[in-house]
Amino acid sequence: xxxxxxxxxxxxxxxxxxxxxxxxxxxxxxxxxxxxxxxxxxxxxxxxxxxxxxxxxxxxxxxxxxxxxxxxxxxxxxxxxxxxxxxxxxxxx
Amino acid sequence: xxxxxxxxxxxxxxxxxxxxxxxxxxxxxxxxxxxxxxxxxxxxxxxxxxxxxxxxxxxxxxxxxxxxxxxxxxxxxxxxxxxxxxxxxxxxxxxxxxxxxxxxxxxxxxxxxxxxxxxxxxxxxxxxxxxxxxxxxxxxxxxxxxxxxxxxxxxxxxxxxxxxxxxxxxxxxxxxxxxxxxxxxxxxxxxxxxxxxxxxxxxxxxxxxxxxxxxxxxxxxxxxxxxxxxxxxxxxxxxxxxxxxxxxxxxxxxxxxxxxxxxxxxxxxxxxxxxxxxxxxxxxxxxxxxxxxxxxxxxxxx
Numbered sequence: 001x002x003x004x005x006x007x008x009x010x011x012x013x014x015x016x017x018x019x020x021x022x023x024x025x026x027x028x029x030x031x032x033x034x035x036x037x038x039x040x041x042x043x044x045x046x047x048x049x050x051x052x053x054x055x056x057x058x059x060x061x062x063x064x065x066x067x068x069x070x071x072x073x074x075x076x077x078x079x080x081x082x083x084x085x086x087x088x089x090x091x092x093x
Numbered sequence: 094x095x096x097x098x099x100x101x102x103x104x105x106x107x108x109x110x111x112x113x114x115x116x117x118x119x120x121x122x123x124x125x126x127x128x129x130x131x132x133x134x135x136x137x138x139x140x141x142x143x144x145x146x147x148x149x150x151x152x153x154x155x156x157x158x159x160x161x162x163x164x165x166x167x168x169x170x171x172x173x174x175x176x177x178x179x180x181x182x183x184x185x186x187x188x189x190x191x192x193x194x195x196x197x198x199x200x201x202x203x204x205x206x207x208x209x210x211x212x213x214x215x216x217x218x219x220x221x222x223x224x225x226x227x228x229x230x231x232x233x234x235x236x237x238x239x240x241x242x243x244x245x246x247x248x249x250x251x252x253x254x255x256x257x258x259x260x261x262x263x264x265x266x267x268x269x270x271x272x273x274x275x276x277x278x279x280x281x282x283x284x285x286x287x288x289x290x291x292x293x294x295x296x297x298x299x300x301x302x303x304x305x306x307x308x309x310x311x312x313x314x315x316x317x318x319x320x321x322x323x324x325x326x327x328x329x330x331x332x333x334x335x336x337x338x339x340x341x342x343x344x345x346x347x348x349x350x351x352x353x354x355x356x357x358x359x360x361x362x363x364x365x366x367x368x369x370x371x372x373x374x375x376x377x378x379x380x381x382x383x384x385x386x387x388x389x390x391x392x393x394x395x
Contacts, residue, residue, distance in 0.1 A: 018132060020133075020136060030133065066114050068218065069114060069132065070114065070222060071114065085132055087113050087114070
């Protein structure tokens with residue numbers, strides 16, 4: 001995503017989602033935007049993402065969310081302008 | 094994935110051996126060397142290179158070594174102003190407010206550069222993990238019960254908020270199977286063993302501050318003691334649960350309840366089995382307060 005587009009997303013009510021590994025395949029791109037109606041929790045954001053990409057739903061229990069580079073618990077807040085990464089588990093033990 | 098975090102990664106970061114996010118140590122190495130890596134670029138690095146950056150952040154950062162690793166990054170690393178780490182000489186005001194023990198600059202400087210970097214970084218980002226980070230980095234290092242001269246004192250909890258506290262502890266009394274049968278049958282020499290032990294545990298919990306020197310008086314809202322007799326193995330298992338809404342935890346109350354219930358069982362049956370043993374008094378679980386939830390790992394040996 002270009003610098004300009006990234007700045008534009010910060011000024012709207014949206015969050016940039018980075019997709020990695022298996023999630024990238026489902027989503028078809030390495031990043032996308034989600035518009036937030038208001039303050040939202042990590043769990044609620046995951047709900048929105050799975051609604052948009054139903055194929056992600058089966059993976060949902062094993063995908064972890066990192067907000068601005070650090071793992072976040074389901075109840076923690078996500079704010080416009082945050083960068084959220086969807087991290088699937090590493091295959092194998 | 095192993096349970097222990099890789100060296101250089103703090104437990105609160107919850108980053109495993111595959112280094113799927115950028116650990117604080119790597120952030121430090123990159124900051125000092127004046128390079129910014131996106132998460133995508135970090136994940137595209139081979140794991141050995143991620144380990145190099147992690148390792149660099151644990152000690153004196155070799156800027157050229159860090160830059161050599163990031164030179165091959167895809168997307169490319171962004172050059173940024175290098176950090177001379179002068180700001181690590183003193184804790185920022187926001188951090189001192191949250192952790193008053195860091196007002197003492199001597200204590201701050203006892204922390205390593207990586208630890209100071211981590212706390213400053215989390216404080217400036219107002220990260221939700223700052224509390225866990227403080228517990229991990231500051232908590233065990235500064236024993237709050239000992240003053241500067243090593244004199245024992247009660248910690249000042251006056252500024253702590255009242256939160257819901259809960260703790261569960263257990264103890265085991267080992268005895269001959271025939272003795273355990275007596276406890277179950279109410280046929281012991283001193284009468285009803287289980288009821289007496291249960292009551293003793295509950296009453297003892299309420300007296301904990303008188304017994305343990307540096308414990309605070311707490312308004313307990315609930316104390317429960319549960320006893321389980323295993324005749325075949327010759328064991329009585331005690332489980333105690335305590336609850337309060339207070340400024341400090343109720344772990345000691347739970348452990349005292351379990352211990353005294355165990356001792357009472359011994360007293361009630363010692364006439365027929367002097368060889369009984371009180372074993373394994375442990376905290377199973379606690380919740381509430383700044384350090385949050387602890388659950389004993391069932392496989393752990395103390």
